[in-house]
Amino acid sequence: MALRTAVLRHLRVPVTGSNQSQIGFLGSIRAFSSHDDHLSKQEVVDRVLDVVKCFPKVDPAKVTPDVHFQKDLGLDSLDTVEIVMAIEEEFKLEIPDKEAEKVDSCPLAIEYVFNHPMSS
């Protein structure tokens, strides 16, 4: 039995560590995971601008990626709350209350959505 394993160990070529470095890299990608749809920045910008343009109190021609909701678009603070909620619904996010207070303008909203790991 020991002779057999010794002979086999000589005959068979052992798998070396060259594959393991690849598996170490691929280990960060999980098969059948639903976390793999990370959005591109341009897509995030387009969708956020669409959401803001569809808001009834907003003039669509004035919306650019760097407007401030209250200063440039002339909205109320409650309107900002509504826009943040619409963005939450669009990207299936859940923004905590403290963070939602700080999102005051388009570039902040775009940055928040882009950096959020679960936006889809």
Add this chain to the structure above:
Amino acid sequence: MSGVSSAAYFARRAAQKEKVRILYRRALKDTLNWAVHRHIFYRDASDLREKFNANQDVEDVDRIDKLIAHGEAEYDKWRHPDPYIVPWAPGGSKFCRNPTPPAGIEIVYNYGQEDNP
């Protein structure tokens, strides 16, 4: 003296504004929980907005405090028992479901059979 009091006044007003915003946010989400169909939700949301706008220009700080307390009591009364929470958020169904394994853990694919590779 008046400088200190006006700073305190503005700080109090700012805190009240923040409370109002948070209350409006929660009330709007609650309205969405109760009124799932969008046409009903839009009607209820505009009613809520009217209620908030009616008290928009009140300047007396104590009256604002009472209005906020009244609003929060209303919100507590109308809270939905089964609110919609995004699945991966705390309280949702997918929260902590598949945490990422700690780094450095590997799977040994031929455990117990290292003798015959």
